[in-house]
């Protein structure tokens with residue numbers, strides 16, 4: 001699998017998971033009629049399915065926006081391999097880092113921000 005395919009798969013993977021989770025929860029709630037009543041279970045199930053679908057669509061739109069910025073070269077930060085970086089993450093007791101969605105390399109945030117401040121000042 002090419003690196004750009006891996007990057008796109010990692011970028012969009014949460015969207016179908018969100019939709020499937022919404023529909024799965026909807027299915028589970030629809031069968032909990034004893035707790036919510038028939039009308040309440042149907043309403044809650046519909047809302048959960050709608051919420052899951054909406055979150056999945058929003059996630060896919062944001063991923064598309066980040067991909068668009070990356071393709072235009074305006075995305076902040078880029079891995080030495082050219083890949084798109086994840087949102088900042090923090091190790092349990094370590095410094096914050098961003099993970100490359102293409103090669104999986106973890107790049108510390110401190111070095112990038114120091115380099116940016118040196119060039120900006």
Ligand SMILES: [Zn+2]
Pocket residue numbers: 079080081082083100101102103104105
């Ligand atoms: Zn990389």
